[in-house]
Amino acid sequence: MDQRLERIKLTALQERIVSAEQAASWIKDGMAVGLSGFTRAGDAKAVPNALVKRAHEEPFQIDVYTGASLGSGIDGRFAQAGIVRKRAPYQSDSLMRSAINSGKVQFVDHHLSQTAEWVRGGVAGPLDFAIIEALGITQDGLLIPTTSVGNSMVFAHHAKQIIIEINTAQLLELEGLHDCYEPQAVGSRQPIPLVSPRDRIGTKGISVDTSKVKGIVWNDQADSPSPIEPPDAETDIMAGHLLAFLRGEVQAGRLNQNLPPLQSGVGSVANAVLHGLLDSEFEGLELYSEVLQDAVFDLLDSGKALFASGSAITLSQPYMERIYQNFGRYRDRLVLRPQEISNHPEIIRRLGLVSINTALEFDLYGNVNSTHVSGTKMMNGIGGSGDFGRNAQLAIFVTKSTAKNGRISCIVPFASHIDHTEHDVDVLVTEHGFADIRNLAPRERAERILANCVHPEYRPQLQDYFNRAIAQGGHTPHVLDEALSWHAKYMRDGTMLKKSP
Amino acid sequence: MDQRLERIKLTALQERIVSAEQAASWIKDGMAVGLSGFTRAGDAKAVPNALVKRAHEEPFQIDVYTGASLGSGIDGRFAQAGIVRKRAPYQSDSLMRSAINSGKVQFVDHHLSQTAEWVRGGVAGPLDFAIIEALGITQDGLLIPTTSVGNSMVFAHHAKQIIIEINTAQLLELEGLHDCYEPQAVGSRQPIPLVSPRDRIGTKGISVDTSKVKGIVWNDQADSPSPIEPPDAETDIMAGHLLAFLRGEVQAGRLNQNLPPLQSGVGSVANAVLHGLLDSEFEGLELYSEVLQDAVFDLLDSGKALFASGSAITLSQPYMERIYQNFGRYRDRLVLRPQEISNHPEIIRRLGLVSINTALEFDLYGNVNSTHVSGTKMMNGIGGSGDFGRNAQLAIFVTKSTAKNGRISCIVPFASHIDHTEHDVDVLVTEHGFADIRNLAPRERAERILANCVHPEYRPQLQDYFNRAIAQGGHTPHVLDEALSWHAKYMRDGTMLKKSP
Ligand SMILES: CC(C)(COP(=O)(O)OP(=O)(O)OC[C@H]1O[C@@H](n2cnc3c(N)ncnc32)[C@H](O)[C@@H]1OP(=O)(O)O)[C@@H](O)C(=O)NCCC(=O)NCCS
Numbered sequence A, B: 001m002d003q004r005l006e007r008i009k010l011t012a013l014q015e016r017i018v019s020a021e022q023a024a025s026w027i028k029d030g031m032a033v034g035l036s037g038f039t040r041a042g043d044a045k046a047v048p049n050a051l052v053k054r055a056h057e058e059p060f061q062i063d064v065y066t067g068a069s070l071g072s073g074i075d076g077r078f079a080q081a082g083i084v085r086k087r088a089p090y091q092s093d094s095l096m097r098s099a100i101n102s103g104k105v106q107f108v109d110h111h112l113s114q115t116a117e118w119v120r121g122g123v124a125g126p127l128d129f130a131i132i133e134a135l136g137i138t139q140d141g142l143l144i145p146t147t148s149v150g151n152s153m154v155f156a157h158h159a160k161q162i163i164i165e166i167n168t169a170q171l172l173e174l175e176g177l178h179d180c181y182e183p184q185a186v187g188s189r190q191p192i193p194l195v196s197p198r199d200r201i202g203t204k205g206i207s208v209d210t211s212k213v214k215g216i217v218w219n220d221q222a223d224s225p226s227p228i229e230p231p232d233a234e235t236d237i238m239a240g241h242l243l244a245f246l247r248g249e250v251q252a253g254r255l256n257q258n259l260p261p262l263q264s265g266v267g268s269v270a271n272a273v274l275h276g277l278l279d280s281e282f283e284g285l286e287l288y289s290e291v292l293q294d295a296v297f298d299l300l301d302s303g304k305a306l307f308a309s310g311s312a313i314t315l316s317q318p319y320m321e322r323i324y325q326n327f328g329r330y331r332d333r334l335v336l337r338p339q340e341i342s343n344h345p346e347i348i349r350r351l352g353l354v355s356i357n358t359a360l361e362f363d364l365y366g367n368v369n370s371t372h373v374s375g376t377k378m379m380n381g382i383g384g385s386g387d388f389g390r391n392a393q394l395a396i397f398v399t400k401s402t403a404k405n406g407r408i409s410c411i412v413p414f415a416s417h418i419d420h421t422e423h424d425v426d427v428l429v430t431e432h433g434f435a436d437i438r439n440l441a442p443r444e445r446a447e448r449i450l451a452n453c454v455h456p457e458y459r460p461q462l463q464d465y466f467n468r469a470i471a472q473g474g475h476t477p478h479v480l481d482e483a484l485s486w487h488a489k490y491m492r493d494g495t496m497l498k499k500s501p
């Protein structure tokens, strides 16, 4: 007997095994599919790759919903094959990005807690297929997810049919890690009964209507590692500023010494800043986050962090090897949840999170751009930064003060795209310092940001803008003709820096 | 015996009665005070007026926190007297607006659910005094609010001292209307146990530490009526478009015939649009809103609406007379809550609200400006529009397509200030139609908005902008040099309309 069949404990489903190619052939032009996968973790791999192969023979286009970004080069190959019409809610692939920015793919940039509401509410979809990676299927018909839960539960519950990819390359010890809970339909909702990052409120797998399971596919491809950059001298300094801020809050009696649960965003900078907590006085930390990156495991190893709740585990290659070889050490201190729950406004507000996300740029008044380079070109998407930023007790955004070797100032007169408004941003951190802008009027905020965050090379020209804006007056002073001129100048001259006179 | 003393059932407090002047004398330069009052309803009146008088003799400045806007000309007199240093979270007075826009008053524009968190968390304040209008004080020391609850509870709980204004002009039948609940401190919060607009989860008044009550002042001044404009032909048409949208949602099976609980924003347009439901097929409506304006009472009268939950009752003069003379008819169908609860993300998401708020302008891609005229001058503030817009099931924004006799287009290339980002806006309504932009990519949104919302006079020039932006490419195409040029042109030429060639 095929050893792998032991993964399908509900034996009636064993006869549904098909090849990836066969499963891919069911996906027709015009369909909408929901794929498992969240920041490269737990993505369905076999059927998507078979779909790309099919595209060589036959033209078709589909709408693709996921948890968040896919790994395994799938988004890139989807884009190259031209088979995606609509893509939501998040991606981070350079080829997909080009297709989006040229208008070939219609990308819808959702808050990551929103997609589930829209699938359940009939706004996104209807989904023809859910394609979900699983460790296996229990006797009761629960799908056990792998390294992410993401949107898999809502996709499996609401798609017309389900294809399951059983991934034998994923660690069997992941079983028991997941806590699968779906809120009731609007109109009969009860409070979500989660009051601590450690609480378990759901089931260990995703219940499925087995009559919808059209096929089961084998797969043995590992997740792709994350391309995260290790901390560097600048991010160490930024982490220092963040710690100084947090320390001040503890001293002022506004935070406890062991801090509220932390959330830390995707990317190198957020990871590096979180890493900075390792060398701090803070102890007994808990995370209530979305993607659990390398730094979370360092914090668990050191004993600084006691517990981490997330929706996915996304590690760099060296961390993958280290962590998954000793997974038993971590299992009891981790839980993975649907992204609707990891990012739920109700929970984030209740727990009073400290949330740390990365900005591309922010402006004089504290408006943050997380998504659009020069206001027009999509980078990745807002991800969960809005879910967390809006509802957290402390919404902290970090960025280096310049990009592209100083040719771009990440602090500008007017953010060229706004993902997080002045109302939602509490603290801004660059390598030059932090600006705590809570409960300040716009002009007060501008002064703090100018003094603490801007790169010295850009400070004179930003101060000059601010002075001239104030001369024109208004609650939020601007020189409208110049507000976006720094970005226009960068596109024209390759730098935002004005020549000194 | 002074009949009024019956209002103070906790007799030990009767000896704390002082004159408004005496109470005002306790407020020192540099203090922070929290005043009751929400959209002109239930504002403390006597002590604020005495403070203004004192300013003639003695210079001082204070920070003023409220529920929302004050009536009774208080904000205007505060501004004229120059006694306000910082003002939060909302105002709507023309003199205060001027002081804010000239930079004399530091205005902090909070989400209305946020202020309570910041007062409780020690970010706003500390408050030296809470000055709270009440109907009376019960034997158990509960303060009974009047026509609003607003932030009175959190102010009373967290200010160092309390001054109570007992207002004998307010209807005694208001007692029993209020449901006062304060969430636990962050770190030990339980779910808020409210699952229907009708639920009562708190006490009928605000519990106070009587040792903090420094004085009680008599007051007999009525609330100021709201200056709301009645519905007109254009708002009737807008209401028609909104109804068409809602009808479509019911037909598509996404909403029930009696609709989810409704929220409707402040101002003439939102009131008029809500009024439009009177002549619709929708029945059994419930409101879970913030300010209850005239139209809510028409809906209750007609039997279309069965219940309304809010934080304040704000009526025009004729409605005030009509409603308060027959208040018994409404009492069982109303509840007033702290604004933290009426606007709480947890509840708004749970109940799946349909939320309707007014925009000043919005842009091609669905970003909404609710606050800043030409990006710089504060109108009123974001109020609750962000609390509702972000968390509602349906975030609908309405505005006429032009302002100032057609010299301003309310649909522009790039919103000159962004309060509600493209991620948070679901449906836009003008007198030309509605654009349902849910789950659409930016370019798809632009096409719908161009086709359905823009005034025909402005459509050619907006289409022209969009065409040229697309030629430059990007996920959200823009011509950066021109993005804010319509506003600059209005400031220069007095109109956004380009002359036809
Ligand atoms: C903002 C974000 C792109 C930063 O990613 P990161 O890996 O931490 O940061 P980096 O400094 O490496 O910047 C990434 C790229 O953006 C560029 N960049 C940074 N600031 C820029 C700016 N103001 N203008 C143009 N480009 C900029 C960098 O140069 C770099 O370019 P490269 O890839 O060509 O080297 C990323 O955090 C993100 O997508 N955030 C939005 C989603 C989110 O916050 N989710 C949180 C919940 S998980």
Ligand SMILES: CC(C)(COP(=O)(O)OP(=O)(O)OC[C@H]1O[C@@H](n2cnc3c(N)ncnc32)[C@H](O)[C@@H]1OP(=O)(O)O)[C@@H](O)C(=O)NCCC(=O)NCCS
Residues within 6 Å of the ligand: B264, B265, B266, B267, B268, B269, B270, B290, B291, B357, B358, B359, B360, B361, B370, B371, B373, B374, B379, B380, B381, B382, B383, B384, B385, B402, B403, B404, B408, B409, B410
């Ligand atoms: C946006 C808002 C000002 C509209 O108020 P309204 O009474 O419904 O609308 P009106 O059409 O009368 O517009 C108010 C004024 O703004 C002006 N205006 C409207 N659009 C404008 C624009 N795009 N640019 C400049 N001025 C504009 C109008 O001409 C009018 O001016 P006037 O007072 O000189 O006559 C008001 O709804 C608001 O403050 N909203 C923010 C808070 C909120 O939404 N709270 C909701 C939860 S309660």
